[in-house]
Ligand code: 4AD
């Protein structure tokens with residue numbers, strides 16, 4: 001019995017092979033009198049392998065009735081292809097039918113809209129475009145670990161269920177085992193003491209606060225996992241469940257943070273170009289004609305570093321009509337971010353030193369006492385892809401900030417402890433993995449780069 005060989009390995013073969021076993025799904029079948037051609041794909045790479053089926057094989061009449069989507073197992077010979085366009089093909093010796101795909105199989109040859117394909121998230125990875133993006137997603141996950149592991153960053157598994165709100169924005173999903181039809185109350189409010197954890201629990205919006213405690217012991221660390229936000233925004237860049245990578249460096253400041261952010265993005269772009277070339281070509285051809293230019297541009301230039309105050313001046317003087325007002329003290333909207341990176345600088349921009357009132361409590365207060373050492377990395381077509389900061393490492397300043405924000409200091413006792421015992425300057429950021437995938441593929445809707453997107457009112461799969 002021969003062992004199954006994946007199509008990626010067959011196509012990369014350096015020699016003909018007399019007996020191989022491959023399995024996969026039919027993409028197309030062309031029938032002619034004496035023989036038929038079947039294009040087979042097994043998901044291991046974008047390319048199909050061509051299988052030649054002679055009419056004298058035993059179940060020929062059944063085989064030629066098969067349609068797109070059917071699954072088969074083939075014993076055959078790997079031979080040099082006399083045809084154009086491929087080096088290798090398979091001459092089938094025998095074919096076993098594993099599963100037919102009746103006519104109503106939704107992924108027939110014609111092209112479907114992304115909107116329609118979202119309604120069949122369980123089948124869309126069988127199409128070229130979606131198999132390509134999910135292979136890239138897998139490869140880039142590996143590249144992320146490689147980037148950090150090479151630099152001696154330790155991967156920390158921060159919890160998904162949490163008792164604290166990292167961003168302080170209150171956009172959290174509750175985790176509870178209370179009976180929704182009979183909620184226990186105490187003094188008019190929910191009695192969380194009766195809940196599973198004895199206190200209010202949520203899905204995490206970020207692993208940052210937890211990973212900071214490890215930063216202050218293991219040095220350089222990172223998290224890579226799912227995060228959840230209950231923000232009710234239906235944009236092409238937001239999801240309720242997304243994956244985030246959050247490095248945190250000890251003995252580091254905002255400059256180090258910006259440098260790491262740039263190097264990280266450039267590493268992942270380079271990795272995509274080198275290790276995902278075949279899949280990338282599909283996106284450059286069919287999804288975004290400017291993709292390669294965009295990626296080259298990211299790779300070959302230092303990112304612009306722009307203080308927030310200057311960004312506001314540029315926006316005010318741009319003469320552009322924005323939907324949202326521009327004023328010092330207001331947060332940048334996506335239209336502003338995109339103007340800076342797409343129109344004004346035409347390359348990635350790092351905006352830093354934001355007003356303290358629009359940023360999270362843990363960011364380090366600058367000497368002007370009006371701004372914090374925050375930085376956002378903005379890229380064309382997406383806007384913010386990274387959000388980070390140098391952290392407030394001074395115990396008294398942090399404590400004051402927690403109180404000024406009207407947070408309950410008691411909730412942050414363990415976070416404050418890290419500043420009490422051997423505090424050090426440290427900095428980190430969060431990169432939205434899906435936004436990175438949009439960047440390297442040119443895909444314009446975030447729902448199309450995650451296997452099963454979760455957005456408001458959408459939980460089918
Ligand atoms: O800017 P954010 O909210 O920063 C944090 O959560 C920090 N705790 C990170 C840190 O310093 N360790 O989110 C970071 C990044 C954003 O720049 C964006 O790429 C992505 O996460 N992101 C989202 N991606 C998809 N859907 C959403 N709803 C997102 N919210 C943020």
Ligand code: MG
Pocket residue numbers: 376384386387
């Ligand atoms: Mg942000």
